[in-house]
Amino acid sequence: MIRFNSDYTEGCHPAILERLAATNMEQTPGYGEDVYCAAAAEQIKEACAAPEAAVHFLVGGTQTNVTVISAALRHYQGVITAVTGHINVHETGALESCGHKCLTIETADGKLTAEQIAAYTDAHYADASFEHTVQPKMVYISNPTEIGTIYKKAELEAIYDVCKERGLYLFLDGARLGYGLTCRENDLTLADVAALTDVFYIGGTKVGALFGEAVVITNEELKRDFRYNMKQRGGMLAKGRLLGIQFLTLFEEKRYFEISAHASRLAEKIHDELKDMGVKFYVDSPSNQQFVILPDAVLEKLKDDFAFEYQARVDDTHSAVRICTCWATKEENVEALLAALRGLLR
Incomplete structure (x- = not known):
C-alpha cells in the first residue's frame, strides 16, 4: 500500500x-x-x-x-x-x-x-x-x-x-x-x-x-x-x-526548506501530469495537497494499492479525493500512481 x-x-x-x-x-x-x-x-x-x-x-x-x-x-x-x-x-x-x-x-x-x-x-x-x-x-x-x-x-x-x-x-x-x-x-x-x-x-x-x-x-x-x-x-x-x-x-x-521543496516539486508533478490526462480538480491548490476528481470506478480499482483522503461526492459517478505529498514521498511512488492512472483513464 x-x-x-x-x-x-x-x-x-x-x-x-x-x-x-x-x-x-x-x-x-x-x-x-x-x-x-x-x-x-x-x-x-x-x-x-x-x-x-x-x-x-x-x-x-x-x-x-x-x-x-x-x-x-x-x-x-x-x-x-x-x-x-x-x-x-x-x-x-x-x-x-x-x-x-x-x-x-x-x-x-x-x-x-x-x-x-x-x-x-x-x-x-x-x-x-x-x-x-x-x-x-x-x-x-x-x-x-x-x-x-x-x-x-x-x-x-x-x-x-x-x-x-x-x-x-x-x-x-x-x-x-x-x-x-x-x-x-x-x-x-x-x-x-x-x-x-x-x-x-x-x-x-x-x-x-x-x-x-x-x-x-x-x-x-x-x-x-x-x-x-x-x-x-x-x-x-x-x-x-x-x-x-x-x-x-x-x-x-x-533542511526544513529543502525537504519542503521536495514535497512541493512532487505535488506539482502530480498536478501537471493529471491535468495533461484531462483530470479535473476540486480545488485549484498549488501546495502539497492536491484535490482531484476521479471516477468512482477508477478509485475502486486503485484502493488496494493506493490510499487517499476522501474529500467530497461530486456527482453520481465521481468523487473528489486529496492526494498529499510530503518531505518523505518517494519519486518512484509518484511514478507508480501516475502510471496506474494513465492506464485506468486511457
Missing part, C-alpha cells in the same frame, strides 16, 4: 533520529530550558529575520492552536476564521471547549480577505447590542489553508493592515508552512510571515519532525506570560529538549 492520504504517515527525517540517539543519555534541564531549545530558537529567529521574537516549542497542532488563541483572548472574545478553518472543522471543538467561539466566514477558496474581516468587525460594532455578542479580537488563517490554497504577500499585507486598524491579533497556523513557502506560486518568505503577523507557528509534525510545532511571537502583548498558558494547556513538555533537537536539526543547513 502506497499512502498519499496525509503528510504525516512517516516518522521523521533520519538526521533527527541520529541526533536524538546521539544525545539520548545527556542530562539537560527540562521544560524547554535546555541548550538545544535555545539554539533552535536562535536558528528560527535568524530565519525569520526577527531577533526580538519569542519562540516556544509545543507538541502538536491542536494543542498549539488552543494554547495560542486562549492565551491571547479574554473570555468574551472570539476568533474570526474561514468556515473551513482547521480550528472550526477538525479539532473537535477544542477551542470552543475553552470558552472561545469560532466566528466563521464563508469563503470561495478557504482564504479570508481583508474586506471580509473589516466588514465582519465593523458589523459587530455597528450593532446597538454589540455587547451581547462575542467580540472579535483575533483573526485565524492558515498557510496553506485547509484546502491547499496559499496567501500571496499582498493579501497578507492587506489582512495585517486591517487587523492593526481594528485592534485584532493576526494568528497564522503554519502546520504545513514549509510546503506553502516552497511551492511555485508562492511569493512570501518566512521573514514576511514574521513581519506580517502577531504570532504564527512553524509546523514540524507534517514537515519532517517526529512531532512538534514552533510558535513565533512578535507582538509584545502576546509574549507576556505565554509559558503560564503553555503549562496550563499541557504544552510544557518536561523533556523539552526532544523538541529543541528536532527543530535545531530541521533549521540547520536550511
Whole structure:
C-alpha cells in the first residue's frame, strides 16, 4: 500500500533520529530550558529575520492552536476564521471547549480577505447590542489553508493592515508552512510571515519532525506570560529538549526548506501530469495537497494499492479525493500512481 492520504504517515527525517540517539543519555534541564531549545530558537529567529521574537516549542497542532488563541483572548472574545478553518472543522471543538467561539466566514477558496474581516468587525460594532455578542479580537488563517490554497504577500499585507486598524491579533497556523513557502506560486518568505503577523507557528509534525510545532511571537502583548498558558494547556513538555533537537536539526543547513521543496516539486508533478490526462480538480491548490476528481470506478480499482483522503461526492459517478505529498514521498511512488492512472483513464 502506497499512502498519499496525509503528510504525516512517516516518522521523521533520519538526521533527527541520529541526533536524538546521539544525545539520548545527556542530562539537560527540562521544560524547554535546555541548550538545544535555545539554539533552535536562535536558528528560527535568524530565519525569520526577527531577533526580538519569542519562540516556544509545543507538541502538536491542536494543542498549539488552543494554547495560542486562549492565551491571547479574554473570555468574551472570539476568533474570526474561514468556515473551513482547521480550528472550526477538525479539532473537535477544542477551542470552543475553552470558552472561545469560532466566528466563521464563508469563503470561495478557504482564504479570508481583508474586506471580509473589516466588514465582519465593523458589523459587530455597528450593532446597538454589540455587547451581547462575542467580540472579535483575533483573526485565524492558515498557510496553506485547509484546502491547499496559499496567501500571496499582498493579501497578507492587506489582512495585517486591517487587523492593526481594528485592534485584532493576526494568528497564522503554519502546520504545513514549509510546503506553502516552497511551492511555485508562492511569493512570501518566512521573514514576511514574521513581519506580517502577531504570532504564527512553524509546523514540524507534517514537515519532517517526529512531532512538534514552533510558535513565533512578535507582538509584545502576546509574549507576556505565554509559558503560564503553555503549562496550563499541557504544552510544557518536561523533556523539552526532544523538541529543541528536532527543530535545531530541521533549521540547520536550511533542511526544513529543502525537504519542503521536495514535497512541493512532487505535488506539482502530480498536478501537471493529471491535468495533461484531462483530470479535473476540486480545488485549484498549488501546495502539497492536491484535490482531484476521479471516477468512482477508477478509485475502486486503485484502493488496494493506493490510499487517499476522501474529500467530497461530486456527482453520481465521481468523487473528489486529496492526494498529499510530503518531505518523505518517494519519486518512484509518484511514478507508480501516475502510471496506474494513465492506464485506468486511457
